[in-house]
Amino acid sequence: MSPRLRQGLLAAVLTVGLSATAWAVQPDEMLKDPALEARAREVSRELRCVVCQNESIDESNAELARDLRLIVRDRVKQGDSNQQVLDFVVARYGDYVLLKPPFKLSTYALWFGPLAFLLLALWGGWSFFRRPATATADSEPVVAPLSAEEKKRLEKLLRDEDNAR
Numbered sequence: 001m002s003p004r005l006r007q008g009l010l011a012a013v014l015t016v017g018l019s020a021t022a023w024a025v026q027p028d029e030m031l032k033d034p035a036l037e038a039r040a041r042e043v044s045r046e047l048r049c050v051v052c053q054n055e056s057i058d059e060s061n062a063e064l065a066r067d068l069r070l071i072v073r074d075r076v077k078q079g080d081s082n083q084q085v086l087d088f089v090v091a092r093y094g095d096y097v098l099l100k101p102p103f104k105l106s107t108y109a110l111w112f113g114p115l116a117f118l119l120l121a122l123w124g125g126w127s128f129f130r131r132p133a134t135a136t137a138d139s140e141p142v143v144a145p146l147s148a149e150e151k152k153r154l155e156k157l158l159r160d161e162d163n164a165r
Contacts, residue, residue, distance in 0.1 A: 024061045031073055040073045043085050048099045056099060
């Protein structure tokens with residue numbers, strides 16, 4: 001690979017990577033007070049976009065994420081603490097909206113689900129490769145030994161064939 005092509009690919013990767021991490025917060029959403037805006041951003045980074053599911057509402061361009069960002073900013077302006085804002089959003093959307101859900105009975109599926117799927121896949125692979133191989137067209141068939149009666153009959157057929165010649 002030529003150095004020029006390598007530099008072009010590196011530039012493209014960096015451009016895409018940097019643009020992917022750009023915040024989705026629009027200027028009209030931002031609070032005038034920088035301290036309140038910083039708090040709103042801090043809270044927004046802890047909330048999952050329920051549409052995108054892998055992004056915080058601070059990073060997501062979805063309409064619902066925008067609505068949640070506006071709710072967060074409104075609650076911060078009203079004087080709620082960060083925890084009160086989070087509690088308000090969780091009361092409406094459930095623990096799933098948190099990027100780090102609490103460890104409790106109702107969220108065990110979120111915590112243990114991936115591990116359960118991994119163990120199930122490992123067990124399935126182990127049992128698949130552990131089972132005995134079946135006979136294929138290329139393999140020789142398993143032949144049972146001849147019984148005494150079958151041996152006598154075979155000998156008679158071979159004698160009759162020799163006599164016929």
